[in-house]
Amino acid sequence: xxxxxxxxxxxxxxxxxxxxxxxxxxxxxxxxxxxxxxxxxxxxxxxxxxxxxxxxxxxxxxxxxxxxxxxxxxxxxxxxxxxxxxxxxxxxxxxxxxxxxxxxxxxxxxxxxxxxxxxxxxxxxxxxxxxxxxxxxxxxxxxxxxxxxxxxxxxxxxxxxxxxxxxxxxxxxxxxxxxxxxxxxxxxxxxxxxxxxxxxxxxxxxxxxxxxxxxxxxxxxxxxxxxxxxxxxxxxxxxxxxxxxxxxxxxxxxxxxxxxxxxxxxxxxxxxxxxxxxxxxxxxxxxxxxxxxxxxxxxxxxxxxxxxxxxxxxxxxxxxxxxxxxxxxxxxxxxxxxxxxxxxxxxxxxxxxxxxxxxxxxxxxxxxxxxxxxxxxxxxxxxxxxxxxxxxxxxxxxxxxxxxxxxxxxxxxxxxxxxx
Amino acid sequence: xxxxxxxxxxxxxxxxxxxxxxxxxxxxxxxxxxxxxxxxxxxxxxxxxxxxxxxxxxxxxxxxxxxxxxxxxxxxxxxxxxxxxxxxxxxxxxxxxxxxxxxxxxxxxxxxxxxxxxxxxxxxxxxxxxxxxxxxxxxxxxxxxxxxxxxxxxxxxxxxxxxxxxxxxxxxxxxxxxxxxxxxxxxxxxxxxxxxxxxxxxxxxxxxxxxxxxxxxxxxxxxxxxxxxxxxxxxxxxxxxxxxxxxxxxxxxxxxxxxxxxxxxxxxxxxxxxxxxxxxxxxxxxxxxxxxxxxxxxxxxxxxxx
Numbered sequence: 001x002x003x004x005x006x007x008x009x010x011x012x013x014x015x016x017x018x019x020x021x022x023x024x025x026x027x028x029x030x031x032x033x034x035x036x037x038x039x040x041x042x043x044x045x046x047x048x049x050x051x052x053x054x055x056x057x058x059x060x061x062x063x064x065x066x067x068x069x070x071x072x073x074x075x076x077x078x079x080x081x082x083x084x085x086x087x088x089x090x091x092x093x094x095x096x097x098x099x100x101x102x103x104x105x106x107x108x109x110x111x112x113x114x115x116x117x118x119x120x121x122x123x124x125x126x127x128x129x130x131x132x133x134x135x136x137x138x139x140x141x142x143x144x145x146x147x148x149x150x151x152x153x154x155x156x157x158x159x160x161x162x163x164x165x166x167x168x169x170x171x172x173x174x175x176x177x178x179x180x181x182x183x184x185x186x187x188x189x190x191x192x193x194x195x196x197x198x199x200x201x202x203x204x205x206x207x208x209x210x211x212x213x214x215x216x217x218x219x220x221x222x223x224x225x226x227x228x229x230x231x232x233x234x235x236x237x238x239x240x241x242x243x244x245x246x247x248x249x250x251x252x253x254x255x256x257x258x259x260x261x262x263x264x265x266x267x268x269x270x271x272x273x274x275x276x277x278x279x280x281x282x283x284x285x286x287x288x289x290x291x292x293x294x295x296x297x298x299x300x301x302x303x304x305x306x307x308x309x310x311x312x313x314x315x316x317x318x319x320x321x322x323x324x325x326x327x328x329x330x331x332x333x334x335x336x337x338x339x340x341x342x343x344x345x346x347x348x349x350x351x352x353x354x355x356x357x358x359x360x361x362x363x364x365x366x367x368x369x370x371x372x373x374x375x376x377x378x379x380x381x382x383x384x385x386x387x388x389x390x391x392x393x394x395x396x397x398x399x400x401x402x403x404x405x406x407x408x409x410x411x412x413x414x415x416x417x418x419x420x
Numbered sequence: 421x422x423x424x425x426x427x428x429x430x431x432x433x434x435x436x437x438x439x440x441x442x443x444x445x446x447x448x449x450x451x452x453x454x455x456x457x458x459x460x461x462x463x464x465x466x467x468x469x470x471x472x473x474x475x476x477x478x479x480x481x482x483x484x485x486x487x488x489x490x491x492x493x494x495x496x497x498x499x500x501x502x503x504x505x506x507x508x509x510x511x512x513x514x515x516x517x518x519x520x521x522x523x524x525x526x527x528x529x530x531x532x533x534x535x536x537x538x539x540x541x542x543x544x545x546x547x548x549x550x551x552x553x554x555x556x557x558x559x560x561x562x563x564x565x566x567x568x569x570x571x572x573x574x575x576x577x578x579x580x581x582x583x584x585x586x587x588x589x590x591x592x593x594x595x596x597x598x599x600x601x602x603x604x605x606x607x608x609x610x611x612x613x614x615x616x617x618x619x620x621x622x623x624x625x626x627x628x629x630x631x632x633x634x635x636x637x638x639x640x641x642x643x644x645x646x647x648x649x650x651x652x653x654x655x656x657x658x659x660x661x662x663x664x665x666x667x668x669x670x671x672x673x674x675x676x677x678x679x680x681x682x683x684x685x686x687x688x689x690x691x692x693x694x695x696x697x698x699x700x701x702x703x704x705x706x707x708x709x710x711x712x713x714x715x716x717x718x719x720x721x722x723x724x725x726x
Contacts, residue, residue: 004434034700056565071584073568074561076614083434085612101589227447232480240479246444246593275478286436287443287476300451324589338594341451398592407575407598409588 005213008087008102010130011112012122016143020112020183021075021088022053024205027190030077031056053183072098081209096129096372097324100412103130104398107213108137110204111162115148115180118158124165128355131169132320132374132414134394137211138166138176141204145180145187145196152198155180179204220284221309222250222258223388223396225340226302230289242273242289243298248340248395249388250306251283252290257307260298261386266307268293284395301342303386303396311386311396318352318378320390321369321401321411329369329377335410339385339399346401349378369411376417389416435621439472442609444593445572446476449554449607450483452597456554456607457514457547460486462502463672464629465558465610468618471627472609473556474509484556485512489543491535492519493653493675501630514550516542533654536674544580547604554597556607562614572611578602619695623688635668635686646679670695 009017025031039055046052075086087102103109109130113123130138140162148154159178166176179188180196181204187193190205202210230242252258256269272279273289282288290304298304305311323329333348354366355374369375390397401411449456458473460466473482488502506513518535521527521542530538547555561568571587573595588596597605610618622629640647640663641656647667648655653676656662667680668691685694 004437032698032700071569071587072589073565074612075568076562076612078614078616083614083617097589101591104591105593227444228451228477230477230480234479234481237479244447244476246440275475285440287440287447336598338596340594341448395592398594400591400594400596402596402598406600407596409591409596412589412591 003213004083004085005107005208005211006085006087006105007108007110007208008099008106008135009089009110009112010099010102010126011110011141012114012120012126015112015114015117016183017088017112018054018056020110020141020143020181020189021086022056023183023186023189024086025056025075025077026053027186027205028077028079030075072101079205079209084208096125097322099126099129100133100322100324103133103135104412106130106133106135108139108208108211109135110139110141112141112143113158113162115142115144115154115158118154119161119165123162127162127165127169129322129374131166131171132322133412134391136175138171139204139207140176140178141183142178142180143183146182146185150180150187150193150195152196155196155199177201177207179207220249220393221311221388222252222256222304222306223248223311223393224252224258224290224304225342225396226298226300226304227341228300229298240291241295242291243304244287244289245304245341246287247282247284249284249393251281252288253281254278258292258304259307259310260296261303261305261311262313262384263297263302264313265294265296265298267296301340303340303342305386311388311393313384313386315381315384316349316378317381317385317387317415318376318417319399320414320416321375321377322414323369323371323373323375323411325403325408325410326371327403327408327410328371329375329411330367334404335379336402336404337379337381337385337399337413338402339387340396342383342385343402344385345382345404347380349380352376352378379413387415390414391416435617435624438613438617439475439621441593441612442472443476445595445607445609446473446556448595449556449597450477453554453605455550455552456484456556457487457550457552458482458484458556459558460488460502460513461672462488462498462505462630463558464618464622464633465560467501467505467629468621468627469556469558469609470505470509470511471625482509482511485514487514487516487543487546487550487552487555489539489546490515490517490519491539491674491676492517493535493651495630495632495649495651495669495672495675497632498630498672501628514546516546518542521545532676534674534676535653536677539674540580547580552604553599554605554607556609558610559608560610560613560615560618561608570608570611572608573597574606574608575599576604576606580604582606615695616692619688619692623692630672632669632672633691635666635684635690637664638667638680639664640667640680647681648679649675651675 011017040051042055043052073088077084089098089102142155142158180199181188188203192203224245224247226243227245230244232240254269254271259266270293271291272282331348331351335346337344337346353376354363356363388396397415399413400409401413403410518538527538527541571590599605640649641660668683669680685691
């Protein structure tokens with residue numbers, strides 16, 4: 001059984017992201033004859049002599065009309081070694097929010113640069129967003145290497161400059177790889193190029209197939225947001241009361257001491273149940289049903305956590321917000337915070353700082369946060385919740401900010417002082 | 421007692437990860453909505469959807485009814501299967517018959533006889549009448565380019581319409597299901613599955629499927645390059661020659677626009693082998709409704725279809 005890697009693309013407009021994604025699909029034989037026929041037909045209609053692989057991924061009418069990617073699209077491809085879910089995100093500055101969306105679930109991001117332009121502001125910005133969201137692995141695809149004559153020195157300068165920037169964002173050398181590619185021709189995407197004999201690393205696809213996927217360090221503390229209480233009240237299960245959810249972090253075994261937050265009630269895991277039978281152990285990402293030793297009052301929105309390593313229970317959080325809405329954030333606003341399975345009312349307190357995308361530095365005490373801004377904010381909550389620092393436990397450190405009036409998602413929230 | 425080896429956690433097993441994700445989505449909807457419903461046609465994706473719903477709430481019953489928008493152009497084997505599954509699991513099935521809408525003049529039969537595009541009105545009317553606020557569908561993003569842009573929780577306005585530019589960002593596994601009265605959310609737990617995942621999971625879980633997914637002898641005639649079966653949708657026409665072939669179906673929809681493929685794949689394993697070797701997509705070869713224009717799926721979704 002192959003494993004699953006979730007990845008996202010990032011990079012500025014016109015550096016060939018859609019073409020690279022089209023190339024990955026094409027080279028892994030994930031494009032079938034009728035899809036290629038449709039793209040060839042559309043390319044001929046546009047007066048092109050070769051199929052435009054970017055048409056494989058730009059699926060909306062308005063995208064094809066404008067020749068740009070507007071919205072995140074999800075693509076699927078597989079090799080015998082691994083299955084991939086790829087979030088293809090637009091590169092336009094005004095769509096930075098889509099980079100946030102794609103990066104929130106990514107275990108790896110492929111950042112594209114044009115070999116002729118090298119590392120530009122947009123590259124630094126995207127890398128900063130990826131670092132903020134804790135994407136563990138970065139690949140720098142130095143694209144259009146054919147247009148610089150497959151020049152080693154050009155590649156080395158770009159790779160070094162990026163490695164330095166990534167290091168300043170907290171990436172260790174081992175978690176960043178630079179690959180010289182031509183998405184258009186196919187150099188070093190799936191096939192090793194004979195035009196870059198000076199490059200000894202893996203092709204992009206080889207790297208994607210073999211990079212270790214470690215979504216959850218084994219020493220993470222157990223976290224389980226309660227989604228739903230399962231009470232059949234049937235003849236076969238008259239007294240069954242199970243707490244259903246997906247494990248957010250850590251592992252759980254029968255006998256483990258747990259605490260239910262925010263109430264603070266202690267109990268013990270009696271069994272880990274599934275429709276396929278009970279489990280001896282379950283880890284992060286698994287959907288299970290917990291049976292507890294004591295008959296306690298637990299409902300949707302509660303958080304079950306390891307008794308010896310508890311999250312912080314608080315009604316005031318300092319967090320980084322990635323502002324995703326055209327409606328600006330102002331202190332004093334009433335919003336909803338969705339954290340795990342609990343949604344609570346909240347009041348926006350102080351706006352401490354705003355990350356300036358142009359200078360990549362921090363501006364103190366801004367008046368507002370606008371679309372695509374990243375800022376540090378204090379939120380006062382109507383009820384206590386159990387939170388972790390995003391850097392320690394992303395799933396219990398992440399939350400949504402929602403507009404109570406129309407239900408729109410306003411911001412991606414990351415608990416803690418973490419700031420790019 | 422069945423035990424899970426510690427190493428076999430979700431991250432290391434593609435199908436287990438997809439299953440856990442789908443179960444999580446079902447439970448989120450059960451926790452946050454008042455009146456969800458599962459769209460169920462008896463086809464492979466909706467049958468898989470139901471299988472996952474049963475696992476999500478076990479040992480309690482599935483807390484949602486099923487809704488079938490019946491075009492009247494059905495394969496008998498699929499309707500029999502549908503009714504058997506409903507009976508077996510003690511579920512409640514709501515059927516919206518396109519024929520009823522045609523009979524009382526709310527819809528008009530199309531010149532080409534296709535009824536798939538006619539499903540939108542009965543679907544939206546039935547959602548409104550029953551006040552369903554979340555509607556599960558078996559749509560997968562790998563099916564079509566417009567679907568690749570679809571969120572897992574897809575907000576539709578009071579007219580059931582999809583507006584791709586106004587989609588909410590979907591972050592982590594935090595799904596935002598808030599909606600105003602009259603609005604609905606379409607929910608796609610199989611979003612991240614591919615056709616190959618679906619068949620591999622069917623094999624792993626031994627999920628029963630309607631027999632027409634497996635090779636059988638059938639009388640068919642050719643129209644627009646597709647092998648269609650005889651049925652109430654009209655055909656064969658006098659100039660269309662009927663032949664008996666060994667065929668199976670890759671998708672099951674309205675009989676007027678769903679074609680059979682020549683195949684000898686009679687078991688799940690043979691179907692998996694055939695699907696992985698195929699150079700044609702599931703819908704490209706056998707679904708006439710997707711061929712109507714470059715953006716046929718996007719246009720129908722904007723109207724309120726899935």
